Amino acid sequence: MDVVLQQIVNAISLGGIYALLALGLAVVFSIVSLVNFAHGELMTVAGYGMFFAAAVSLPFPFAVGIAVLFAIIAALLTERFAFRPMRKADATGLLLTSFAVSAILRVIFQNGISARPKPVPLPSGFAGVIDIGFLHIGIVPLLSIVMTALSLAALILFLNRTTLGKAMRAAAEDFQVLRLMGIKANRVIAVAFAVSGALAGVAAVLWIAQRGSVDPLMGFVPVLKAFVAAVIGGLGSLTGAVAGGFALGILEVLFQAFLPDAALPFRDAFVLGFVILILIWRPDGLIPAPVARRS
Amino acid sequence: MKNFRFAVLAGAMGLAGLTTAAAAEDVTIGLATAQTGGLAYADQPSLAGFKMAVDEINVAGGLAGKYKIVLDIKDTRTDTAATVQAAQELVAEGVKVMITPCDADPSIAAGQISQPAQIPTLTFCGTTPTITEAVGDYMFGTYPADNGQAALLADYAAKKGYKNIYILKSPDSAYTLRLPEYFEEVFKKKGGTIEGEGTYTMGQQDFAAEVTKIKALNPQPDAIMTAAYEPDFPAFLQQLRGAGVTAPIIGSDGIDSPTITGLGAIANGIVHTTAGSPVEGSKLAAFYDKFKEKTGAAPETVYVATGYEIPYILDAAVRAAGSVDGPALRDALANLKDVEVLTGKVTYAGTSRMPIRDITIVEIEDGKRKPILTAMPDPADVPKP
Numbered sequence: 001m002d003v004v005l006q007q008i009v010n011a012i013s014l015g016g017i018y019a020l021l022a023l024g025l026a027v028v029f030s031i032v033s034l035v036n037f038a039h040g041e042l043m044t045v046a047g048y049g050m051f052f053a054a055a056v057s058l059p060f061p062f063a064v065g066i067a068v069l070f071a072i073i074a075a076l077l078t079e080r081f082a083f084r085p086m087r088k089a090d091a092t093g094l095l096l097t098s099f100a101v102s103a104i105l106r107v108i109f110q111n112g113i114s115a116r117p118k119p120v121p122l123p124s125g126f127a128g129v130i131d132i133g134f135l136h137i138g139i140v141p142l143l144s145i146v147m148t149a150l151s152l153a154a155l156i157l158f159l160n161r162t163t164l165g166k167a168m169r170a171a172a173e174d175f176q177v178l179r180l181m182g183i184k185a186n187r188v189i190a191v192a193f194a195v196s197g198a199l200a201g202v203a204a205v206l207w208i209a210q211r212g213s214v215d216p217l218m219g220f221v222p223v224l225k226a227f228v229a230a231v232i233g234g235l236g237s238l239t240g241a242v243a244g245g246f247a248l249g250i251l252e253v254l255f256q257a258f259l260p261d262a263a264l265p266f267r268d269a270f271v272l273g274f275v276i277l278i279l280i281w282r283p284d285g286l287i288p289a290p291v292a293r294r295s
Numbered sequence: 296m297k298n299f300r301f302a303v304l305a306g307a308m309g310l311a312g313l314t315t316a317a318a319a320e321d322v323t324i325g326l327a328t329a330q331t332g333g334l335a336y337a338d339q340p341s342l343a344g345f346k347m348a349v350d351e352i353n354v355a356g357g358l359a360g361k362y363k364i365v366l367d368i369k370d371t372r373t374d375t376a377a378t379v380q381a382a383q384e385l386v387a388e389g390v391k392v393m394i395t396p397c398d399a400d401p402s403i404a405a406g407q408i409s410q411p412a413q414i415p416t417l418t419f420c421g422t423t424p425t426i427t428e429a430v431g432d433y434m435f436g437t438y439p440a441d442n443g444q445a446a447l448l449a450d451y452a453a454k455k456g457y458k459n460i461y462i463l464k465s466p467d468s469a470y471t472l473r474l475p476e477y478f479e480e481v482f483k484k485k486g487g488t489i490e491g492e493g494t495y496t497m498g499q500q501d502f503a504a505e506v507t508k509i510k511a512l513n514p515q516p517d518a519i520m521t522a523a524y525e526p527d528f529p530a531f532l533q534q535l536r537g538a539g540v541t542a543p544i545i546g547s548d549g550i551d552s553p554t555i556t557g558l559g560a561i562a563n564g565i566v567h568t569t570a571g572s573p574v575e576g577s578k579l580a581a582f583y584d585k586f587k588e589k590t591g592a593a594p595e596t597v598y599v600a601t602g603y604e605i606p607y608i609l610d611a612a613v614r615a616a617g618s619v620d621g622p623a624l625r626d627a628l629a630n631l632k633d634v635e636v637l638t639g640k641v642t643y644a645g646t647s648r649m650p651i652r653d654i655t656i657v658e659i660e661d662g663k664r665k666p667i668l669t670a671m672p673d674p675a676d677v678p679k680p
Binding site: 128212 | 335336339340466492494496503504505507534538554556558
């Protein structure tokens with residue numbers, strides 16, 4: 001029982017990070033139909049932000065702020081200089097652009113900063129444990145759960161209570177009509193990228209809190225997970241992205257915890273096999289976008 | 296007029312050809328290594344050290360004092376197909392020696408191109424002991440092999456009095472899978488038991504499920520052995536200590552990087568192998584100072600030093616062979632004995648071209664690595680690849 005509860009906490013914490021990542025993809029996809037594979041590099045930028053903040057010995061909360069800020073700036077810059085010129089391109093063109101941005105950024109990191117991982121020191125309390133009854137919850141998983149919840153709440157408030165947020169929701173449904181209402185397309189799209197960058201920044205902080213370092217290729221695994229999660233949830237659907245993120249996190253932890261040892265090396269195959277079953281059951285994802293779109 | 300120009304051009308080219316022929320004592324070393332992509336973390340520092348040694352050797356007249364080294368450096372982007380292509384180009388150019396990336400797969404792929412051309416080929420820091428046998432008699436390792444490291448670690452663990460050990464491995468690479476298995480083999484032979492085994496996916500970095508399993512073990516293992524490296528290792532360590540598991544960690548040379556000491560107090564007590572530790576007053580420490588003076592930055596990893604050693608190993612071989620001719624150079628390399636390098640001595644004689652060399656075991660203490668012992672693994676202990 002103890003172990004089961006413990007694994008449930010693990011699943012929620014991992015699922016939370018995946019949810020943030022998938023949301024970052026979904027926010028952009030819902031508006032410009034772009035699966036941004038450079039999303040992982042936004043995380044790397046945030047990671048280097050933390051590294052530089054630590055190098056000038058800024059306190060940790062500032063480092064987090066700088067990480068998120070760096071990711072937002074990077075998202076806006078890639079939008080302005082890579083994706084905006086390509087906006088008239090079809091989905092494939094946009095997809096390839098995002099691969100190119102990702103590859104270029106990685107080479108810049110490798111040759112401009114270092115090919116070796118850079119340490120990001122974390123406050124010493126991070127390796128600690130909090131005991132709640134018979135549950136031992138690590139500080140990092142707890143932090144992931146709390147930060148995921150806060151980020152989701154902030155995003156919901158933004159989308160429902162602000163004009164820009166409403167404009168973004170409208171843009172996801174029908175961009176042309178939104179423009180006819182006199183809302184500037186460039187601004188809505190830039191905001192979508194900024195939100196996506198902020199989500200990448202928060203996810204990066206949580207990801208790095210687990211590993212304590214940042215390296216040029218760090219973004220590759222998370223963006224794949226985010227993509228899988230977004231597809232499970234229904235591409236372009238924000239609630240779907242959250243559901244998909246948690247579903248993927250729970251699946252991974254469950255298989256890791258309860259598969260027999262001999263089958264453990266094939267865990268990812270089991271997880272992705274299960275994902276295929278979900279997609280056979282619901283081809284458009286768990287909670288499809290109102291205007292269903294497939295990449 | 297046009298014809299005249301053509302004649303001048305042809306003449307000039309002929310002259311150029313003559314000058315190349317005059318410098319026949321030049322020897323070209325071709326490097327097909329990964330300067331970008333997933334292996335750049337190892338190949339970039341190795342190349343930096345390699346180039347520095349080549350410059351020094353050339354100032355002193357070249358290999359064996361007479362063969363000036365010319366480098367042809369190609370980036371393989373950590374792509375095996377690109378590595379093969381680079382190797383083919385280098386072979387076609389007629390390089391005399393080839394250097395391959397810091398990993399088994401691309402090294403074997405490149406070696407299979409250079410082997411039939413009789414070009415001695417050395418891997419930067421590929422540690423899988425099967426590399427040389429998979430290719431043939433022109434393929435050489437340079438770095439402490441996995442089975443040697445594992446044997447030395449198992450011997451250390453047994454002498455330390457550890458009885459039962461938990462092993463964490465990943466089937467995703469030969470290094471993360473076989474090194475712990477070699478360890479297991481030697482440790483069992485020395486009377487230890489393996490209490491459990493976990494696996495992980497490289498790059499996954501979520502170890503919560505695995506850590507929860509270790510936490511539930513009763514009794515807790517005396518130590519945990521793994522060949523995981525970054526980013527997996529720091530993630531594993533943080534989550535392990537976060538869950539309150541206190542068993543000491545035995546690791547391999549993959550975690551010999553500043554990131555690990557940068558983790559702070561949780562890194563205390565980690566014991567791992569390395570190709571060399573820059574103890575004050577050692578040759579390696581002097582090299583680190585020299586490197587810092589030249590480049591402005593201290594080496595981030597011992598790969599800089601092991602890369603630096605390779606041209607000197609070649610120098611010793613060329614001196615012994617008296618030529619840079621493929622078969623002669625191969626024989627000379629294969630018979631090298633006790634070549635003094637920065638980190639100790641290197642011997643090829645009597646091996647399957649994966650050198651026996653000194654390995655250091657260090658313990659991390661308050662952000663510093665304290666050497667525990669430097670030794671060559673006992674050949675009787677070293678498991679067959």
